[in-house]
Structures are given as C-alpha cells and as structure tokens.
Amino acid sequence: MKFSKDDSxxxxxxxxxxxxxxxxxxxxxxxxxxxxxxxxxxxNVHIELDACKFLPNWKERTVEEFRDFTVEKIKDSQGRWVIEGNYTEKLGNLILKDSKLIIWLDLSWEVVFWRIFLRSIRRCFTKQTVCGGNHETWRQFFSRDSICWYYISRRFRILKGHREFLQLVPLEIPILRISNARQLRSFYKIHELNLIRENQLSN
Structure with missing residues (x-):
C-alpha cells in the first residue's frame, strides 16, 4: 500500500x-x-465520529476508547458504512485504509465558519441532541468552549490538518473533492440525494 507526500x-x-x-x-x-x-x-450505516468520541456532558473518550468504539461500529455495519468526521491525528489511517471512496469537503474557511455559526445558534434554540447525547447551550456558545471559538482559535491548524490527511491516503483510493457550495449542490443533484438537515431529525 503506497502513500503520497503531496496530492500530485x-x-x-x-x-x-x-x-x-x-x-x-x-x-x-x-x-x-x-x-x-x-x-x-x-x-450505508451512518457512523458519526463526533458521536464516537464524545460521552454525555461533553466528556471525551480516551484515544484508545475512541479507536475501539469506532472499530466496533465499523464491525457492526457489516461492511456497509458511510463514516463522517476527521480525527486523523487520533485515528491515523484506521478508516482511510479500508475506504473505497473518500469525499473531501474542502470548502473555504469563511463558508465553513458561517455554517458552523448558524448551526450553533440553531442548536441552542432547538436543543437538538448532538455528539453522543449532548446539547449546545447559550452559555457554551458565548464561552471559549464554543465550537465557533474553537474554529477561530485553531484556524490555521485545522486548515493544515485538512491537508495533512492526504499523506495518509493510499494512492489507489479515489478522492472526490468538493471545493465550493456550487459543487456540493451539483453533487446532490447528480446522485439524486435528498438533503436531510439536522433540524429535520427528531431527538
């Protein structure tokens, strides 16, 4: 299994x-x-890495627990999974090495931040259950524990991390890169997918 030092x-x-x-x-x-x-x-069985990582009250599983929990979820899917998340710094190529297709959402930082900002406000209003039984609160939103602050304070590390994961991708695995909202809309249309937003889900 060969890997690349860049995306060429x-x-x-x-x-x-x-x-x-x-x-x-x-x-x-x-x-x-x-x-x-x-x-x-x-x-495909939907496996959310955030839900694998977090316990109630935003307590985090240890790296070993996180890996083990994710592996069990993958086994339970019987080879029919769609996994979403990042965490390559904790999981390494655990998921990448077995993937048949990688969909890389490489939207601009500004677009992503705006989506996160609006999503957090909506979650505070609706009290939507997220990430392993947790909720975003107004108190959290206005604190340094907010996902918005996390995204601001780690902007360059996040952007760097999105590129570093490419070094872990085996050369034979196809990567479908989506770089902007127009391409994302086109992808939904081409594959005849229905957009299922978080606020359409029941707690």
Missing amino acids: NLKFVPLSFPLKNKIFICGAGGKSSLARSIQEKHG
Missing part, C-alpha cells in the same frame, strides 16, 4: 463518480447532512 499522485475523481460501500467523508461544511443523505438512498 492521488487519485482524484469527478463529481459523477459512483457511490460505493465504505465511504469516508472528511473536511468540513456539510459532512453529517451528506452522510445522512447517502444513508437514506443507499442504506
């Missing part, structure tokens, strides 16, 4: 590339909605 040798594919089992969605800007849409159409 990677196998990038067009938006029309067929969806398969063992899909890994990474990056930022709509991972969960896309995973839910693929699950609805193709029956």
Whole structure:
C-alpha cells in the first residue's frame, strides 16, 4: 500500500463518480447532512465520529476508547458504512485504509465558519441532541468552549490538518473533492440525494 507526500499522485475523481460501500467523508461544511443523505438512498450505516468520541456532558473518550468504539461500529455495519468526521491525528489511517471512496469537503474557511455559526445558534434554540447525547447551550456558545471559538482559535491548524490527511491516503483510493457550495449542490443533484438537515431529525 503506497502513500503520497503531496496530492500530485492521488487519485482524484469527478463529481459523477459512483457511490460505493465504505465511504469516508472528511473536511468540513456539510459532512453529517451528506452522510445522512447517502444513508437514506443507499442504506450505508451512518457512523458519526463526533458521536464516537464524545460521552454525555461533553466528556471525551480516551484515544484508545475512541479507536475501539469506532472499530466496533465499523464491525457492526457489516461492511456497509458511510463514516463522517476527521480525527486523523487520533485515528491515523484506521478508516482511510479500508475506504473505497473518500469525499473531501474542502470548502473555504469563511463558508465553513458561517455554517458552523448558524448551526450553533440553531442548536441552542432547538436543543437538538448532538455528539453522543449532548446539547449546545447559550452559555457554551458565548464561552471559549464554543465550537465557533474553537474554529477561530485553531484556524490555521485545522486548515493544515485538512491537508495533512492526504499523506495518509493510499494512492489507489479515489478522492472526490468538493471545493465550493456550487459543487456540493451539483453533487446532490447528480446522485439524486435528498438533503436531510439536522433540524429535520427528531431527538
């Protein structure tokens, strides 16, 4: 299994590339909605890495617990999964090495931040259950524990991390890169996916 030090040798594919089992969605800007849409159409088991990582009250599993919990979820899916999240610094190539398709949401930082900002406000209003039984609160929103502050304070580290993951991708695995909102809309249309937003889900 060969890897690349940059993206010049990677196998990038067009938006029309067929969806398969063992899909890994990474990056930022709509991972969960896309995973839910693929699950609805193709029956892949949706595995959310944030839900694997967090316990109630935003307590985090240890790296070992996180890896073990994720592995069990993958086993339970019987090879039909769509996993969304990042965490390559904790999981390494645990997911990448078995993926049949990687969908990389490489939207601009500004677009992603605006989506996160609006999502957090909506979650505070609706008290939507997220990330392993947790809720975002107004108190959290206005504190340094907010996801918005996290995204601001770690901006350059996040952007760097999105590129570093490419070094862990085996050269033979196809990567479908989506770089802007227009491409994302086109992807939904090409694959006849229904956009399932978080606020359409029941707690």
